[in-house]
Amino acid sequence: MINQSDKLFLPKGKKNLLLHTCCAPCSGDIMLRLIDSSIFFNLFFYNPNIHPKKEYLLRKDENINFAIKHNIPIVDAEYDSKNWFHVTRGMEWEPERGKRCDTCFDMRFLKTAQYASEHNFDLISSTLGISRWKDFSQINRAGFKSTLQFKNVDYWDFNWRKHNGSQNMIKVSKEENFYMQEYCGCIYSLRDTNEWRIKNKKSKIEFGLKYYSFLDKNTTKNQ
Ligand code: SF4
Numbered sequence: 152m153i154n155q156s157d158k159l160f161l162p163k164g165k166k167n168l169l170l171h172t173c174c175a176p177c178s179g180d181i182m183l184r185l186i187d188s189s190i191f192f193n194l195f196f197y198n199p200n201i202h203p204k205k206e207y208l209l210r211k212d213e214n215i216n217f218a219i220k221h222n223i224p225i226v227d228a229e230y231d232s233k234n235w236f237h238v239t240r241g242m243e244w245e246p247e248r249g250k251r252c253d254t255c256f257d258m259r260f261l262k263t264a265q266y267a268s269e270h271n272f273d274l275i276s277s278t279l280g281i282s283r284w285k286d287f288s289q290i291n292r293a294g295f296k297s298t299l300q301f302k303n304v305d306y307w308d309f310n311w312r313k314h315n316g317s318q319n320m321i322k323v324s325k326e327e328n329f330y331m332q333e334y335c336g337c338i339y340s341l342r343d344t345n346e347w348r349i350k351n352k353k354s355k356i357e358f359g360l361k362y363y364s365f366l367d368k369n370t371t372k373n374q
Contacts, residue, residue, distance in 0.1 A: 152187055153184055153187045153188070153314075158187070158188045159184055159190060159309070160188070161190060161274060161307070162274075162307055163305060165273045165274040165305065165307075166191070166274075167191060167192075167193075167271060167273050167274065168185075168190060168191065168192040168193070168272065168274045168275070168276065168307070169194075169195050169263060169266065169267040169270075169272035169275050170182075170185070170192050170193070170194050170195065170275070170277065171195045171196075171197065171259060171260065171263040171275065171276070171277035171278065171279070172194045172195065172196055172225070172277070172278045173198055173277070173279050173336075174198075174210045174213065174278075174332060175210070175214045175324070175327070176320060176323075176324040176330075176331065176332075176363070177278040177279065177281050177282055178214060178217070178278040179217060179320065179323040179324055179329065180281070180311075180316060180319040180322070180323045181278050181311050181320075182218070182221060182223060183221075183323065184314075184316075184319075186221060186223075192223070193223070193224045193225070193226065194214070194218050194223055194224070194225040194226065195225075195226045195228060195263050195266060195267075196211055196214055196215070196225060196227055196228060197226075197229075197259055197262045197263060198210070198211075198336065199229070199231045199232045199235040199258070199259075200232075200255050200258075200259070200336045200337045201337070202337055202338040202341065203358070204232075205359065206336075206358050206359075207230060207232075209332075209358065209359055210330065210332060210336075211227065213329055213330045215227065217327065217329075226266065228262060228266070234258075235255070235258065235337075238258055239251050239254050239255065239337075242254065243339055244339075246343075247335060248285075248286045248289060251339065252286075252289065253289065253292075253293065255337065256279070256290055256293035256294075257293050257296065259277070259279075259293075260275070260277065260293045260296070260297035260306075261297045263277070264297040264298050264306075265301070267301070268301035272304065273303060273304060274304065275294070275297070275298065275304060275306055275307070276294070276306065276307040276309060277290065277294060278311065280309075280311050280312070281311040281312055281316055281317065283312065283317055284335070287312070291306075291308045294306040294307075294308060295308070321366070324363040325363045325364065325366060325367070327363070328362050328363050328364050329362065329363050330361075330362055330363075331361045331362055331365060331366075333356050333361065334356060341356065344356060
């Protein structure tokens with residue numbers, strides 16, 4: 152249960168939040184904070200960037216199971232990875248936080264805003280911003296941009312890292328022993344992370360092996 156002073160309030164008198172979610176670890180603490188703040192919200196899982204499909208399903212199933220556990224409705228949006236590869240063509244060698252990530256965030260936010268507009272949600276946000284590996288201002292730019300064409304939807308740029316968000320994210324992930332992904336999600340981030348690991352004499356990423364209980368025994372490069 153959160154402290155009274157950490158209670159969240161939706162901005163501008165908004166009532167219905169559609170929260171884009173990227174994975175269970177990023178959304179776990181945020182979901183609990185929203186529930187404790189008596190805020191009505193639905194989750195929207197739309198992440199066609201995640202590759203390969205095995206990893207996509209691991210992240211998605213973990214997220215759906217946690218939503219079900221807390222009776223939070225979750226929309227399982229389409230895995231249109233072909234479209235993701237199409238829009239990011241030519242950006243294969245962009246570094247993380249570069250142009251490819253702009254496009255990746257734009258795509259995911261636009262779909263979220265469109266769904267919100269068509270289903271009576273008046274506010275969107277995303278759990279992406281809680282990760283300290285992400286550029287928060289880059290995420291907010293994409294979030295605001297996505298709502299420009301939908302008059303009835305606004306973007307909430309709340310900084311989920313506030314009120315010990317980053318620490319609580321790890322705490323909840325350990326308590327739930329969530330699946331721990333080790334790269335951002337796309338095939339290019341997988342390639343770059345593996346390159347980094349090989350240079351640092353670590354084995355390549357294996358899908359489906361590591362869970363948050365691992366952190367109690369070791370330290371690792373965690374995305
Ligand atoms: S590194 Fe992450 S945010 Fe950037 S394009 Fe790949 S999946 Fe998307």
